Amino acid sequence: MTGIVSYGVYVPSYRIRVEDIANQWGEDPEVIKSGLMVEKKSVPDLDEDTATMSVEAARTAILRANINPEYIGAIYVGSESHPYAVKPTATIVGAAIGASNSFTAADFEFACKAGTAAIQTCIGLVALKKIKYGLAIGADVAQASPGDALEYTAGAGSAAYIIGDENVIAEIDDFTSFTSDTPDFWRRDLQKYPSHGGRFTGEPAYFRHIISATKDLMAKTGLKPTDFDYAVFHQPNGKFPLKAAKSLGFDAEQLKPGLIVTHIGNTYSASSLIGLAAVLDHALPGQRILMTSFGSGAGSDSFAITVTDAIETVRDRDKGPRVEDFLTRIKYVDYAGYAKHLSKIRM
């Protein structure tokens, strides 16, 4: 069956504490920290962007499963922070992982769910036997206007998944999607920072799409919340996924292993995919994972995943860091350093 053959993640080593952002704008740090359930967020280095982070995650995925990059027939990079408006990130990734030139490629954009859309596309091509492996990446350097509420959570990170139908470490049993025209969050062309509909981002956007896609998946597969060992939802903050899980009938224990937003912030297109990686880092053969992404605009993709016996073959630490390794080797920057790292100051 078609599924995940390998995976890799990357999170920059810099962090800024939520209190440093709150103090900059005269807000109460404790109120914000407990409101968002986020303590710190990842900040890219000056020479890191969506392309470099995509390459690092993809190289880890390739190394872990000893994949010959020449067999990768499709590369799709989902992001809302592609370095070029015109010039696909996927081409840079292909060259930097040593792929052949015989692969199809495109950049995907669907706010925070472009990476899961890339996975779905790869599943289709693999299932039809058009390609041996597909490489799907979700990566973002999330931008937020200085002083905007999003600034507390907008992080940076990437996750790469190699999709195939031999030696899969996790089978993708089925997936569903739920999509609507909802103006909860957007960025017009040539604008540096996104805009959003404030409170409008909760109920009609995040919750409606996550819950609908997940319910559709359970109806389609006949699975119940108790059939899953883990649940991963898109993580714009710590509160939203907990609330979504509760209303769907999942408990905090199912959610906890994949909840990483507290330590790295919202990595947008990488968010649910890094959460899934954190689960795969420790999951046992036979265990079931539910993952539902969310992208503003809006849509959700929901996946039922079953871990196979092959999982152990890709978890050699020498071949690639685990998600937890990115949570400990960190360096803090203050607000001034953060602004410099994200080019908020024009020079």
Next chain:
Amino acid sequence: MASTAKFWREQAARYNLEGTRCLTCGSFFFPPRAICPRCRRKGEIVPYRFKGTGEVITYTTVHQAPRNLNRQIPYTLAIIRLDEGTQLLSEVICDPEEIHTGMRVRAVFRKLGEEGERGIIYYGTKFVPILQT
């Protein structure tokens, strides 16, 4: 746009440390050489992708830099001896106090620069310390 074309030709070397080796005498070359200086016409040159691990031989911290690098100062440049034996000059991403002779490093993919806001972005290889686990 002369430099765009030059960079593109050197892309494999910059992205993936693709050099060459001489099968006759076993020498490695980076940047790639088409002729082995030792074996000359007897040399058999083949492409070779370096593993990307090595150690710092010597280093310097740069406090003043050309305009397009201004945001990154101070940064550290080092001569790195790759494990295959050949040496190259590269930036090492770490605190200036952290670097030392003999430090083990590995290759990572980073932005090297860009031709202004409208121009091409140059990507390639830099090095980071290998952290002991």
